[in-house]
Amino acid sequence: MTAAEDGTSPASGGDARVEFEGVDKSYDGRTLVVEDFNLTIRKGEFVTLLGPSGSGKTTILMMLAGFQTPTAGTIRIDGRSVEDLPPRRRGIGMVFQNYALFPHMTVGRNLAFPLEVRGLNAEERQERVERALQLVRLEGLEDRRPGQLSGGQQQRVAIARALVFEPDLVLMDEPLGALDRSLREEMQYEIRRIHQELAVTVVYVTHDQQEAMVMSDRIAVLKEGVVEQIAPPEALYEEPERAFVARFIGENNRLHGRVVTVDGDLCEVETGRERIRALRIADCEAGDRVTLSIRPERIAVNPEPGVYGNQVGASIRDLSFLGDHLRVRMDACGREDFIAKIPNIVGHGGILVGDTVRVGWTVTDCRALNFEEKGPH
Amino acid sequence: MTKAGGARTNPADPARRNRLRAVGLVLPLLVFILITFIAPLATMLVRSVHDPVVADAMPGTLAALSEWDGEGLPDESAYEAVARELVEAREARTLGQVAGRVNRVQSGLRSVFTRSARSLRDVTGGPWRDALEEIDEAWADAATWHAIRATGQRFTARHYLNAVDMQRLPDGSIAAQPEERRIYLPLLWRTLVVSAVITVFCLLLGYPVAHLIAHAPERRANLLLALVLVPFWTSLLVRTTAWIVLLQTQGVANDLLVALGLVGEDGRLAMIYNMTGTIIAMTHVLLPFMVLPLYSVMRAIPPQYMNAAASLGAGPAQAFFRVYWPQTLPGVGAGSLLVFILAIGYYITPALVGGSSGQLISNMVAYHMQTSLNWGLAAALGGILLAGVLVLYLLYDRLVGIERLSLG
Numbered sequence A: 001m002t003a004a005e006d007g008t009s010p011a012s013g014g015d016a017r018v019e020f021e022g023v024d025k026s027y028d029g030r031t032l033v034v035e036d037f038n039l040t041i042r043k044g045e046f047v048t049l050l051g052p053s054g055s056g057k058t059t060i061l062m063m064l065a066g067f068q069t070p071t072a073g074t075i076r077i078d079g080r081s082v083e084d085l086p087p088r089r090r091g092i093g094m095v096f097q098n099y100a101l102f103p104h105m106t107v108g109r110n111l112a113f114p115l116e117v118r119g120l121n122a123e124e125r126q127e128r129v130e131r132a133l134q135l136v137r138l139e140g141l142e143d144r145r146p147g148q149l150s151g152g153q154q155q156r157v158a159i160a161r162a163l164v165f166e167p168d169l170v171l172m173d174e175p176l177g178a179l180d181r182s183l184r185e186e187m188q189y190e191i192r193r194i195h196q197e198l199a200v201t202v203v204y205v206t207h208d209q210q211e212a213m214v215m216s217d218r219i220a221v222l223k224e225g226v227v228e229q230i231a232p233p234e235a236l237y238e239e240p241e242r243a244f245v246a247r248f249i250g251e252n253n254r255l256h257g258r259v260v261t262v263d264g265d266l267c268e269v270e271t272g273r274e275r276i277r278a279l280r281i282a283d284c285e286a287g288d289r290v291t292l293s294i295r296p297e298r299i300a301v302n303p304e305p306g307v308y309g310n311q312v313g314a315s316i317r318d319l320s321f322l323g324d325h326l327r328v329r330m331d332a333c334g335r336e337d338f339i340a341k342i343p344n345i346v347g348h349g350g351i352l353v354g355d356t357v358r359v360g361w362t363v364t365d366c367r368a369l370n371f372e373e374k375g376p377h
Numbered sequence B: 001m002t003k004a005g006g007a008r009t010n011p012a013d014p015a016r017r018n019r020l021r022a023v024g025l026v027l028p029l030l031v032f033i034l035i036t037f038i039a040p041l042a043t044m045l046v047r048s049v050h051d052p053v054v055a056d057a058m059p060g061t062l063a064a065l066s067e068w069d070g071e072g073l074p075d076e077s078a079y080e081a082v083a084r085e086l087v088e089a090r091e092a093r094t095l096g097q098v099a100g101r102v103n104r105v106q107s108g109l110r111s112v113f114t115r116s117a118r119s120l121r122d123v124t125g126g127p128w129r130d131a132l133e134e135i136d137e138a139w140a141d142a143a144t145w146h147a148i149r150a151t152g153q154r155f156t157a158r159h160y161l162n163a164v165d166m167q168r169l170p171d172g173s174i175a176a177q178p179e180e181r182r183i184y185l186p187l188l189w190r191t192l193v194v195s196a197v198i199t200v201f202c203l204l205l206g207y208p209v210a211h212l213i214a215h216a217p218e219r220r221a222n223l224l225l226a227l228v229l230v231p232f233w234t235s236l237l238v239r240t241t242a243w244i245v246l247l248q249t250q251g252v253a254n255d256l257l258v259a260l261g262l263v264g265e266d267g268r269l270a271m272i273y274n275m276t277g278t279i280i281a282m283t284h285v286l287l288p289f290m291v292l293p294l295y296s297v298m299r300a301i302p303p304q305y306m307n308a309a310a311s312l313g314a315g316p317a318q319a320f321f322r323v324y325w326p327q328t329l330p331g332v333g334a335g336s337l338l339v340f341i342l343a344i345g346y347y348i349t350p351a352l353v354g355g356s357s358g359q360l361i362s363n364m365v366a367y368h369m370q371t372s373l374n375w376g377l378a379a380a381l382g383g384i385l386l387a388g389v390l391v392l393y394l395l396y397d398r399l400v401g402i403e404r405l406s407l408g
Helices: A057-065 A107-117 A122-135 A151-163 A181-198 A209-215 A233-238 A243-248 B002-009 B014-049 B053-057 B059-065 B076-091 B095-105 B109-122 B128-135 B142-151 B158-163 B184-214 B218-233 B236-247 B252-259 B275-299 B304-311 B316-344 B348-353 B361-370 B375-399
Strands: A016-026 A032-042 A046-050 A072-077 A092-095 A169-173 A201-206 A218-223 A226-231 A253-263 A266-271 A274-280 A289-294 A310-321 A325-332 A335-343 A356-361 A366-370 B166-168 B174-176
Touching (some): A032 A201, A046 A057, A046 A209, A057 A072, A057 A092, A092 A151, A107 A122, A122 A181, A151 A181, A218 A233, A226 A233, A253 A335, B053 B059, B059 B142, B076 B095, B076 B109, B109 B142, B158 B166, B158 B375, B184 B218, B184 B275, B184 B361, B218 B275, B275 B316
Antiparallel strands (some): A253 A266, A253 A289, B166 B174
């Protein structure tokens, strides 16, 4: 899939900040850790590379920063190929996985470092350091050493250091990985605030889908070095184009089956006993195997007959009340872990474990994707 | 919790038993260190200030001299006592030691003492002054009596004064030795300078090696580390002899230089049996002591720091000197301290390849231990070295902090 084809990237030109074009990377000359990566990032955009470990997301970031060289393809920043540009000349602010704050320097000296090597005078340095500390809300900690700060404070210093020399492009490599859960959530909003305040372009790497959803304008989902889909968060959730994306972003019910008939954008899929009508997302023909994806909250239990395009029988195995919704696990379509979430506004009509019910969902909420057998759920 | 309280004083308490067992296991080492290290060190330090030979052999003489005002010559009682005690010392076979000690203060007195003791067998009675002056006119010289009185002190700073080229004049004041007799201070200074030079060479050679090993892939790092350690596994004598083979006038290095036309056949360089030889061989011997602490410190520095420096706009030199070098300082300090301390006390290598101009203070200590048998002076020189090392250690603690010392 190329940038032009996926339809969500702007055409390359005027406001493109970063362009990847057909980028491959191989460490051993045989296996590609990144394969045919194409992405155009606009000025001021927040783009996240999301994927499990080994998906090549950090490698892509390192190639953009200049610490790795592409085996093939071109990377352009502001229209200029950066192939022969060493990291220090790329003018990119970078936040590293474990912060990489210089332990022998105070916070102030850490922040002043990029300014000193750029030859700014002491007065200007002081002013910029103070402004950067204000931005991350760490005023007055200038004279501390990184070792005397908490994880969250170190994180803020690392962000401030990446921003203090006012780069147009900032890269972040799993910056929140070392923080605990509540701090991580706080920092997500903090990073988003800073991004909006400074209007810098951010390329962010994470394996945490929630983190990606909170902050990003667009997310590139990667699997084994290949882009599965590039889209804004809502689109990734609502309109996944690949079975992996549907599985990786949010929860979904996966049904495996074989296409029986194809009718334009729709198709009919045979999953054991039932025939299910679905949107034809994968480029499939009659006889092909596909994976159907249905979000649990789109499934209605005991609906009025005829409202939904798909209706099947199910028996309730398990009920869990989770406050905002009731989670129903049942046997349906040959699976024992078919999940429906009933929001706590409609009432659930006295369903009990062991009941036999009917469940239904619309044709447009059911997407026929590429066949993907492995993977959980 | 009376039960717990009772258990604490119970001899069968497991924690107490474990403590006792731990002490028991450490005990052999403690005893070993006490006998082989602490005790000899203490004995040596005592010997550098304590010398009872003359005091034990000539108590009467010294008692008589205590009334002497130091002007002119002592009275007859001193002559009588010295005559009696010289004969007694001869019979007790301690005369040689006594004469040797006095001779170190006033040279020539050794033969005066032995001759006098021998001749006094034939003298049956006083006046002793005339008898002694007849045997040797040195007895009519106040310096002789000053020498006896000086060596008669049980506790003395004489050896330390000697070790720093000072002497106590007959009137009790302290003054520098005459120029031509000053040997220890210049030698001590030379030892410090040479040790510093060796430390700098070790650092210059060892730093890149340690860096290479610390950031190499594991398999290659292990191989390189083994190569660094090979000198440790080779006999010191073999290594030193190898340097002789390489560096001698007709050796490999000179042959190579001549073959390359860099020096003429009669311009062969003298690289061994002088200070050059000492420095080359000692740098080689001490190099691992620099590489290992550096390696252990460098291995703990994640490569991310250099990436971070580069991404912040620093060039390679700036990244190295501002980010990498400061973080290796604990290793630099530890390695330098280790090499320097080992170098100032090094003995075998300078003895084998140093010739006459490449000797260090430790060779002088060995000389006084083995040849001149002036153990007091040897002990004083050793004491000064020990004090020097302690001063260095404290200095390092003040400047860098000893807790930042990393020996790997």
